[in-house]
Amino acid sequence: MNRRHFLTATMVGLIGTRAPLHAQSRPAMREYDVLRRFPAGRLVFEAPDAQGLMGTNKVHGMWIEAGPQRGSCRSVIYAVVQDTLPAADQAWRGIEVAFAHQLEDGRFEANLRPNGQSAKPYGAAVETAFFFMQEYMRAVLVIRQSPHAAHFAARIAALQPKARRAMDFISGGVETIMRETSHAPNRIIIGAKALGLGGLVLDDPALVQQARTLMAHALTLRDADGVFVEKGGRDSSYNMVSVLFGQVLTLHVPMPEAEAAFAGAMAWQISRVLPSGEVDVRNNSRTGVGKEVSYGGAPKTVNYTEMLQALTLYGLVHQDAAALAAADRVQAYMQRQ
Numbered sequence: 001m002n003r004r005h006f007l008t009a010t011m012v013g014l015i016g017t018r019a020p021l022h023a024q025s026r027p028a029m030r031e032y033d034v035l036r037r038f039p040a041g042r043l044v045f046e047a048p049d050a051q052g053l054m055g056t057n058k059v060h061g062m063w064i065e066a067g068p069q070r071g072s073c074r075s076v077i078y079a080v081v082q083d084t085l086p087a088a089d090q091a092w093r094g095i096e097v098a099f100a101h102q103l104e105d106g107r108f109e110a111n112l113r114p115n116g117q118s119a120k121p122y123g124a125a126v127e128t129a130f131f132f133m134q135e136y137m138r139a140v141l142v143i144r145q146s147p148h149a150a151h152f153a154a155r156i157a158a159l160q161p162k163a164r165r166a167m168d169f170i171s172g173g174v175e176t177i178m179r180e181t182s183h184a185p186n187r188i189i190i191g192a193k194a195l196g197l198g199g200l201v202l203d204d205p206a207l208v209q210q211a212r213t214l215m216a217h218a219l220t221l222r223d224a225d226g227v228f229v230e231k232g233g234r235d236s237s238y239n240m241v242s243v244l245f246g247q248v249l250t251l252h253v254p255m256p257e258a259e260a261a262f263a264g265a266m267a268w269q270i271s272r273v274l275p276s277g278e279v280d281v282r283n284n285s286r287t288g289v290g291k292e293v294s295y296g297g298a299p300k301t302v303n304y305t306e307m308l309q310a311l312t313l314y315g316l317v318h319q320d321a322a323a324l325a326a327a328d329r330v331q332a333y334m335q336r337q
Contacts, residue, residue: 026259026318031138031251032145034316035081041331042312043078044305046071047090052097056114056295065119066108067131068295069098073139080139080146088148092155095139098132099162106169108132115297123180126173127187133166134194134245140201141252160202167198167207174210178217185221185228186241188214193245196253208253215246219261226264233285236272237302239265244310247317266314266323273326277333279307304334 035043049058054075055068072094079088101109107129110119119128143152170191181187196211198204218228227234228242243262250259272280279302281288287300294300308330315323 028254029251029317030145031248032081032142034251034313035077035142037316038081038312039331041335042308042327043081045075045078045082045084045087045091047075047087048072048094048097052093054094059296060114063097063101063109063111064113065110065128066098066101067119067128069094070132070135072098073132073135076139077142080143080148083148085148085151088152092152095136095159098136099159102162102166104165106165106167108166113295115293115295122173123176126170126176127181127191129166130170130177130191130194133163133170133198134190136163137194137197137201138248138252141197163198164202167195167202167204170194170198171207171210174214177214182217182221183231184238185218185230186238186245188218188221189242189246189249192218193249196249200252211249211253212255215249215255215258218242218246219258222261222265225268226261227268228265229285231285233283234268235284235286236269236279236281237284237287237300237307240269240307240310241303243269243314244306247310247313251317262314266320270311270322270326273311273329275329277329277331277336279304279330304330308334 046054048054049061051061051063052072053061053063053069054071057064057068058071072091075091076088076095079085079091098108103109107125108119110125110128112118117124119125140156143149143156174191174195177188177191181191192211192214194211195207195214199207199209199211222228223234228239230238243265246258246262249255274280279288281302283289284291286292288302290299292300308327311323311327311330314320315327
């Protein structure tokens with residue numbers, strides 16, 4: 001994408017969507033308070049292994065790259081929200097291990113993935129860095145909103161120089177993010193989340209502005225009904241990923257245009273949750289239909305955990321009964337599996 005196209009896309013995203021009244025007028029909310037309202041069983045803690053590894057790193061028993069360590073950040077958040085500080089301390093080990101693998105320029109060490117790909121090339125290195133940092137910065141912000149900020153203050157302060165280097169590395173790759181991931185708007189939004197939340201943690205308005213630019217671009221990657229287009233079509237898993245990460249970002253960095261855009265994506269998403277709670281994958285562009293393999297080499301499927309998170313978060317923030325009812329169906333389906 002050339003610079004003129006980049007600027008045009010940005011302008012369209014910034015001024016081309018008019019926020020409806022509910023997006024403009026909803027009361028300011030803290031994510032910590034919203035998460036405290038989650039029904040039981042929807043904030044599921046997972047501990048790192050003995051090496052401090054999470055996600056695919058944990059599954060394979062070795063360090064592969066930084067992105068999978070984001071699970072440790074989520075577990076810190078869930079433990080903090082549920083006032084279980086010993087569990088939060090346990091999960092924090094995964095964060096320390098991730099930063100122990102950081103290189104001097106801010107990127108993270110990477111080894112070959114099970115599917116044969118690698119996060120060593122520059123674009124992939126930027127991506128795996130923002131996959132981890134978006135959730136680390138979220139954890140810091142939720143901790144600061146909680147009664148437990150003092151418990152983590154020294155650890156967060158000690159990691160600030162490393163966090164600064166990581167965000168500088170990601171910030172320098174914004175044009176690469178635009179160029180290489182516009183086929184997958186969920187990644188554009190995840191990158192925006194890393195920059196926006198990182199800008200708040202580091203008190204850096206330039207990072208927040210980059211987040212707004214990426215989000216504005218993501219809003220242009222929707223179809224006529226407001227559904228995010230993933231690799232040329234609709235996908236009932238990745239569309240929800242876009243809403244989930246975007247909604248978290250906008251709780252911390254107000255973006256009425258984005259929240260307005262999520263309404264169309266959410267309406268379609270709810271229509272894909274069957275009465276049984278199973279998510280309809282028919283005609284999906286990426287997941288559940290054998291078109292792509294996952295990070296670990298298996299066919300990609302619907303991410304039900306993030307589906308449940310997204311429906312619940314959106315439903316609580318917007319008092320959307322249909323989203324909350326869909327979340328209840330999804331949770332019941334997950335419990336039967």
